[in-house]
Amino acid sequence: MSNTEALKAANFIETIIKQDLADGRIDKVVTRFPPEPNGYLHVGHAKSICLNFGLADSFGGECHLRFDDTNPSKEEQEYVDAIKEDVNWLGYQWSGEVRYASDYFEQFHLWALELINAGRAYVCELSAEQASEYRGWATKPGKDSPYRARPVEENLARFEQMRAGELDEGACVLRAKIDMASPNMNLRDPILYRIRKQTHHQTGDKWCIYPSYDFSHGQEDAIEGVTHSVCTLEFADHRPLYEWFLEALSVPSTPRQYEFGRLNINYTVTSKRKLKQLVDENKVTGWDDPRMPTISGMRRRGYSARALRNFCQSLAVAKTDGIVDMAQLEFFIRDELNKTAPRAMAVLKPLKVVITNYPEDKLEQLSVPAHPELDLGERVLPFTRELYIDQDDFKQEYSKKFKKKFSPGKRIRLRNAYVIEADDYLKNEQGEVVQVNARLIENTLGENPPDGVNPKGVVHWVSASHGKQATIRVYDRLFIDEAPARGDGDFMQHLNPESCTVLDNCWIEPGLAASAAETRYQFEREGYFVADRYDYSPDKPVFNMTIGLRDNWSN
Ligand code: ATP
Ligand code: MG
Numbered sequence: 001m002s003n004t005e006a007l008k009a010a011n012f013i014e015t016i017i018k019q020d021l022a023d024g025r026i027d028k029v030v031t032r033f034p035p036e037p038n039g040y041l042h043v044g045h046a047k048s049i050c051l052n053f054g055l056a057d058s059f060g061g062e063c064h065l066r067f068d069d070t071n072p073s074k075e076e077q078e079y080v081d082a083i084k085e086d087v088n089w090l091g092y093q094w095s096g097e098v099r100y101a102s103d104y105f106e107q108f109h110l111w112a113l114e115l116i117n118a119g120r121a122y123v124c125e126l127s128a129e130q131a132s133e134y135r136g137w138a139t140k141p142g143k144d145s146p147y148r149a150r151p152v153e154e155n156l157a158r159f160e161q162m163r164a165g166e167l168d169e170g171a172c173v174l175r176a177k178i179d180m181a182s183p184n185m186n187l188r189d190p191i192l193y194r195i196r197k198q199t200h201h202q203t204g205d206k207w208c209i210y211p212s213y214d215f216s217h218g219q220e221d222a223i224e225g226v227t228h229s230v231c232t233l234e235f236a237d238h239r240p241l242y243e244w245f246l247e248a249l250s251v252p253s254t255p256r257q258y259e260f261g262r263l264n265i266n267y268t269v270t271s272k273r274k275l276k277q278l279v280d281e282n283k284v285t286g287w288d289d290p291r292m293p294t295i296s297g298m299r300r301r302g303y304s305a306r307a308l309r310n311f312c313q314s315l316a317v318a319k320t321d322g323i324v325d326m327a328q329l330e331f332f333i334r335d336e337l338n339k340t341a342p343r344a345m346a347v348l349k350p351l352k353v354v355i356t357n358y359p360e361d362k363l364e365q366l367s368v369p370a371h372p373e374l375d376l377g378e379r380v381l382p383f384t385r386e387l388y389i390d391q392d393d394f395k396q397e398y399s400k401k402f403k404k405k406f407s408p409g410k411r412i413r414l415r416n417a418y419v420i421e422a423d424d425y426l427k428n429e430q431g432e433v434v435q436v437n438a439r440l441i442e443n444t445l446g447e448n449p450p451d452g453v454n455p456k457g458v459v460h461w462v463s464a465s466h467g468k469q470a471t472i473r474v475y476d477r478l479f480i481d482e483a484p485a486r487g488d489g490d491f492m493q494h495l496n497p498e499s500c501t502v503l504d505n506c507w508i509e510p511g512l513a514a515s516a517a518e519t520r521y522q523f524e525r526e527g528y529f530v531a532d533r534y535d536y537s538p539d540k541p542v543f544n545m546t547i548g549l550r551d552n553w554s555n
Contacts, residue, residue: 011317029061036068037079039272040287040294047263050312053092065094072200086295102202123158125172141181218242221255229257261321268293291478302530302546307336337528342370345460346508346523350388358385368416382466393459404457411455419444462507470541472506
């Protein structure tokens with residue numbers, strides 16, 4: 001069974017939707033993706049996006065993008081903009097305009113009044129500590145707040161004072177009157193409104209009271225006619241409250257909430273709070289640092305949107321949380337790049353080779369295919385007397401262990417070009433080899449040497465006189481520990497100190513310099529690389545390593 005089929009078999013939400021359509025409970029599916037703009041989206045959100053937009057696509061329905069912007073203290077316009085861009089980049093377009101919870105603040109306020117008038121909400125003036133004491137805990141029922149029995153008129157007046165900005169932050173909150181003894185803590189008179197004297201990125205200073213997540217989410221869904229409100233498992237205990245509000249208020253439709261397991265991936269963290277900490281403490285260069293598991297980071301790393309969607313579609317939509325192996329994500333990235341990325345040569349750690357029997361002014365333009373299978377056209381490799389190969393491909397002494405490498409008296413095939421034989425080498429004061437002198441074996445372009453002494457290995461190379469210098473950032477996993485956020489320890493302690501190495505004396509085929517930003521290549525024998533989205537220019541090419549050719553982490 002392919003991964004896509006596995007998804008089909010496992011996706012319980014699809015089964016529910018099919019049934020709802022068949023029963024006539026709904027005639028069109030409406031889903032939504034509801035990010036809070038308090039950070040950039042990460043790979044977990046990608047799963048939620050693919051699921052919500054995917055459901056709408058496969059049933060001919062609609063998916064809304066709606067910002068859950070009820071907490072101005074942590075939210076910013078920068079995040080709103082980045083989230084829109086990421087959703088589009090992933091390949092999805094929301095139906096209609098972008099929506100905001102804050103579009104409905106007026107209506108939420110009316111609904112709060114409706115509850116107060118019905119005797120189902122009250123203004124509570126317990127301090128935060130008192131309120132928590134009154135709440136009890138899972139095995140201990142809470143007790144009623146002394147403000148619970150306030151008359152409707154008094155509640156209305158006090159709530160109006162909250163709204164008018166006459167009271168300080170923390171002075172009081174509006175709470176629903178449900179059940180202080182409920183075994184579900186979420187039903188112990190939850191908070192509906194708080195005072196927050198903060199400027200909001202969408203509504204400015206219009207409001208100084210803000211609704212809670214619980215008092216907004218279901219109502220937002222109802223206003224928008226969302227039929228299936230899909231969220232992660234931690235909201236399962238909130239579902240009774242979600243339904244309580246829909247029941248208690250005069251809402252225009254009745255959405256239903258369904259929960260699925262969050263995506264967690266080993267060797268990384270998927271929590272905006274933790275990702276923000278990495279950014280704030282300068283452990284990475286920003287939210288879109290190529291090592292970050294954010295959508296914008298993965299994009300900058302060179303992951304393609306299609307590969308990311310394929311990965312998300314391979315994941316089970318289950319009713320339990322699980323941890324997915326990073327290798328599974330990397331498999332989809334490699335698979336896609338192997339099929340699509342043009343091949344090229346880049347030398348990361350250059351070692352000069354001088355071909356002593358090749359004239360100084362001679363230049364051959366070797367034309368070779370850009371991809372071994374796809375018809376991506378030809379590329380031209382200038383071949384000259386002085387070349388670079390990688391330092392790791394030369395050994396001062398021949399040994400069986402390194403029999404595929406280049407060493408004095410031994411031959412090597414230059415990829416797509418001639419066979420050469422090393423004569424001797426020069427060292428610097430530190431004893432490092434800085435130059436190899438070699439001879440070209442005639443008639444070896446695409447042929448074995450006429451004397452029958454065949455090279456054991458093939459190496460990549462770039463012309464020293466015609467190649468271009470480039471900067472290449474080699475990335476590795478951001479954390480060395482499989483579960484950096486495990487337990488109470490500080491996840492920052494598990495950062496991989498070698499997650500980024502900047503090599504600024506790399507050499508690339510000259511034809512690559514004209515690449516557009518975000519063009520992806522396989523640098524032969526090295527891995528997959530992408531022209532950096534921001535820092536790339538033909539004069540100063542900068543490539544990011546996307547991923548190696550093979551998985552070096554699994555055993
Ligand atoms: P975080 O814990 O990283 O802050 P969040 O759940 O608070 O995430 P939201 O912006 O509220 O982030 O999430 C928007 C949507 O994405 C929600 O429906 C949420 O359930 C879903 N989502 C968030 N994280 C994941 C994840 N790891 N896997 C799957 N879906 C996720
Ligand atoms: Mg959240």
